[in-house]
Amino acid sequence: MSTISPLDTGASRRTFLVGTAVAAAGLLTACSGGTSIGSDNGATDAGPSFSGGEYEGPKVTLEYWNGFTGGDGPHMQSMLRAFNKRHAGRIQVKNITRQWADLYPALPTAITAGKGPDVAVIHNDQIATFAARRTLVPLDDVVSALGLTESDFIPAVWQAGVYEGKRYGVPLDVHCLADYWNVRHLTKAGLDEAPKDRAGLEDTLRELKSAGVAHPFWMPNKWPAHLMFMTLLWQFGGELYDTEGTRALWGSGAGEEALSWMVRQIREGHSPRQVAQDAQYNAFKNNRVSSTWDGIWQINDLKETAKSISWAMSPVPVIGGTAAVWTAGHNFVLTSQAARDKNKVQAAKFFIDYMSERSTEWAQAGMIPARNTVRAAPEVARLPQTALARDVEVFRFLPTLPGLGDVQTAALELAVQKAVLGQKSPADALAEGVRTADKMLAENKQKYAK
The missing domain is CATH 3.40.190.10 (Periplasmic binding protein-like II)
Known part of the structure; x- marks a missing residue:
């Protein structure tokens, strides 16, 4: 990406x-x-x-x-x-x-x-x-x-x-994903700060549903879904590509864990199905979403346009075993x-x-x-x-590989989208995406040869 x-x-x-x-x-x-x-x-x-x-x-x-x-x-x-x-x-x-x-x-x-x-x-x-x-x-x-x-x-x-x-x-500069929270919703769940880990987040989402928030954590299938996936991949101990830039590694067990966790948020009712582009962020600004992961570039927009909500920002919680976050x-x-x-x-x-x-x-x-x-x-x-x-x-950060943006868009992002939309299982979506990615990486070796 x-x-x-x-x-x-x-x-x-x-x-x-x-x-x-x-x-x-x-x-x-x-x-x-x-x-x-x-x-x-x-x-x-x-x-x-x-x-x-x-x-x-x-x-x-x-x-x-x-x-x-x-x-x-x-x-x-x-x-x-x-x-x-x-x-x-x-x-x-x-x-x-x-x-x-x-x-x-x-x-x-x-x-x-x-x-x-x-x-x-x-x-x-x-x-x-x-x-x-x-x-x-x-x-x-x-x-x-x-x-x-x-x-x-x-x-x-x-x-x-x-x-x-x-x-x-x-x-x-650097800019990364952050976890934005609706402060009033947190209060409903009996919390005064955002959860920091998987257990805390999942418990909080269940509490919020019980407190009347229909869908507290919307899962997008497009932007920034792939940024969420990469964050989770690294948290579960996975890597994106090998050091030579010849193979995609995100179809690993860590990748499947990451994507399965994303899909599970829909199956457990924390998110509606088929969340449209930017819908999760707009819903957050309108008090319908309790938590959303998005870039820190949203800070000024929230200050200027989201006058009706009280919000706070914290690091993305550690869902896997390692603290990590997508950054550019x-x-x-x-x-x-x-x-x-x-x-x-x-x-x-x-x-x-x-x-x-x-x-x-x-x-x-x-x-x-x-x-x-x-x-x-x-x-x-x-x-x-x-x-x-x-x-x-x-x-x-993404590795410094020529032509990687095309690989991300045509392979990784599409795999994430298909799984989140329920068109393929996480394992099948990733396997298909990796085949596409490996083919494109090989082509890039020729395109960008010295």
Whole structure:
């Protein structure tokens, strides 16, 4: 699965899933030859190395693309205004905001034509695909010059920016699933806090049904069902793919346990059947659902639009034996278009470091800052989502495999949907999905071969 911009609307989320498949096709047609600069072997040169400090070159204009079209957009624009005001004499950053579903397929073609971004923000699960097709250039010199290491960031998001031993992403944030609770419903069940484990959750759901809540925990068959499945898979000790990216492993016993637990919520009457797209979240906002698992990007939407409910947010309960939660992150990247101009390279690398280090404003958009120093700032530490990062070991990311978004959509997401809708048993749905995934992984090895 490819992630979406936090705080985007449900419609944007749906469109993004389609956009990932288009993006992969665009990469193959537009970037199969790479954007080689000063190299005889086809590898993209990142241009002059970055040594830190202020940008001292002639004035440049940087094209900056991102998909922050929702409630997160104003916070990014505020950060950009501050940067442009401070560096008006040297660097002007031109902000181009597009829906993620439009941005990803447009990126490689625009860069090849010299009409794309110099710097961009993309999701971690897109890094391998774009890096493999040489649409991006490495940023190892940036983190080296600034003395940045894994210890400065949440470890999982730091590792997610590396492909084939090179760093292509500088992390901005992490965003994960959370458990949203209706506080009044919790009170009906005699609780003052959300349950933390399987027994506590299942007991609470039974209490809520007895207290008159017809369906306290709706189970979607689409977004974010696959995020729930991956969370549960990891909690039950499973893995998504092998380290070589040649086999899907989510059809294991752990996968069957995870998907069976999801289906059981329908069979036990905690959820109605055939929950439509976004229906569980809308029902939560209308006091019909006691608990829903959704991304932290919903925080601001609940604050602004859910005036009739009292809600609280907590970590996703541990259903299996291991605490784990699906997580993704936004990363700053440098494109091969910028690498054609040594001054743009230096300016873009300076901009990336500046924005990453000063991401306090970004936390107000509902994000968890990736940098430890930003997360520790008093104005950030008191935000509700920061509490989810008290144990950063629970964060789990998709592996950095080129073309993985297509595999997730066509295989894993479809398997989850078929089981939740009752069209196949969890075991049969997973087995069918794994066959599709393995075939696509083999094809990707050829597509994205060096």
